[in-house]
Amino acid sequence: MKKGSLLVLGGRSDMGLAVAHHFASLGFSIQLAARKASSGKDKILYAHKSDIELRYNVPVSIFEFDALDVRSCQRFLDNLPTLADITVCAIGLLGEQQRDERSLASSIEVMRSNYEGPALVFTLLANMYEERGHGTLVGISSVAGERGRASNYIYGSAKSGYSNFLSGLRNRLAKKGVHVITVLPGFVASKMTEGLNLPVRLTAQPMDVAIAIERAVWRKRNIVYVKPIWQLIMLIIRNIPEGIFKKLKI
């Protein structure tokens, strides 16, 4: 059993929690960072903490962290008692394309939640990991970032930026002993997609994402499609000539 520690940014999300459960089951101690964690009102986050501790007999700690509150980022990282071996960023916001098109405020929230926040916290973490000389940073991006489509280009463009950021970070840290993984889950049955009618065969469960991340960590994979079929789908979508693509409804 490989033991170590894991930090989950976005520790309230279904994917973040699945990753926490999976690594805890391997003996990892867990740090969950989430918004509104410090207001004692939130029983659910603490229920998750006791749940993971009881199931796997590992320590779980909870930290207040708001990725959009840029100024608090460094303080949050400084206050962590230990720098985890692996950090997984599961922060994201799907938004509603049609509403976001007409509202700058909600567009800003989607763009910041999917690009600015996750990229900035990794900017700081990368330096800490680089200085330490080992560790793995895992960013959960999206296949939506591979080509802009009418139905979700605001979310997709932010994810695209995040994927590019991760790619550059990987390039920079590859010689420094720090590994960076880009995860492209495709559809995931989670709170984010609740109520959407997702095709079963293209949809991963949060636990599938967690298992894919674990494998990617041990095998030092760079870009991971949780469901391999998405790699094929995106290959096709990327290669449709723009003249045709702009007329398609996909």
Place this chain on the structure above:
Amino acid sequence: MGSETMLEGWGRFPRHACRVVAPRTESDLIAGVLSGGSAIARGYGRAYGDSAISKTQTIEMRHFNRMLSFSARTGELEVESGVLLGDVIAAFLPRGWFPAVTPGTKFVTVGGMVATDVHGKNHHKDGSFGNFVIWLDLVDSQGKIIRCSRRENVELFEWTIGGMGLTGIIIRVCFRLRAVSTGWIRQTLIPVSDLSSSMDVFESSGGSTYSVAWIDCLSSGAKLGRSLVMLGEHAGASSLSTLERKDIFATSRKRRLSIPFNAPTFTLNSFSLRIFNSLYYWHGRRSGGDSLVSWDSYFYPLDSISHWNRIYGRRGFAQFQCVLPLPHSRAGLSELLRAVSNSGQGSFLAVLKRLGDENKSSRFSFAMPGYTLALDFPINSASLALLDRLDSITLAHGGRFYLAKDSRMTAETLRLSDTRSQEFAKLRTRFKIRSCFASAQSTRLGL
């Protein structure tokens, strides 16, 4: 909110189009209850019939699946009601704890175990699951969360244990685990040639912690009720051989089989059943005596075959489980078995078990001192007629029925078998929960 989904129980009969919701927070769940339209909670869907199905609002409890606290001093575990029994075992057996009472599958939720007041192979000794429940939290029709135990809200507590989810939505449960020193069971297999000897073994083996019998229900005449009685004890660490000591809690992964599709309905006919039953009996006879088996294969043999309910084909199957009071057991059981044998509608699985005292902290629990017989039949007109016949034999001998298995009984049968049912219906009216919490089953049975 919520989507229309076809729901069925483990027996895959009946099926109903239901509005299904899966709240994530207490406040969402309460809002659902208050929104009107009778609701029923649903756990892992292992009740055989329509107990956890409501057309107007089926509340899936899968997001309420967190373990909250545990005391290694008392063995008391507090969980949300959607926690799976199998997860409890996975977490606590390696630390030397095991459920004090377990049904024949680990794929049930703790909430479901409370609602049906499940019993296990140790009922004659330890009683049902409700005996080990310390308290529970219930969402009532006003959306309030009510703590119920043997000290507070006692009436509600007693009707909730075994109350089939009809008193409210169970959201948290605190129950006691038992300490064990290994995950191994010392099993004694006793082949017996007829029903009478099988019951004799039960009566003389009252000291065994676990006991259950598998019956070859196609045998007839002098061999009527020939069976394999299986007794079991938790094995102590010192009795393990070196092989088992390497895996003291028997937690290494087993291979799982799966039934990938619905078997054609002709697969299970009286001929194939007869062969299966005979082979099983003779295999048991030859390998009789003592052996050491893991908790998983002892308590949950069918769990190793995913979707085993598909062997009955698309039309599904019905379980029949009754209990007969002790004085009537011998006569009643032989009449039931004769009816099955004469019909040629063999049951793939027929299980006999001696039950002990009634649960004193439950007002509507199934068990009573006597014998319980469980059978299953593929759904068709002949088996439905046989089931009606078995109902009337049970009634004639003063027996009653296990609602977790029922999918087709009539309200009249329930009324005749169990006077407590009218009392329950009255209580539901008095607490004004009758229209608020109801399942397809409770509507069918007039509860």
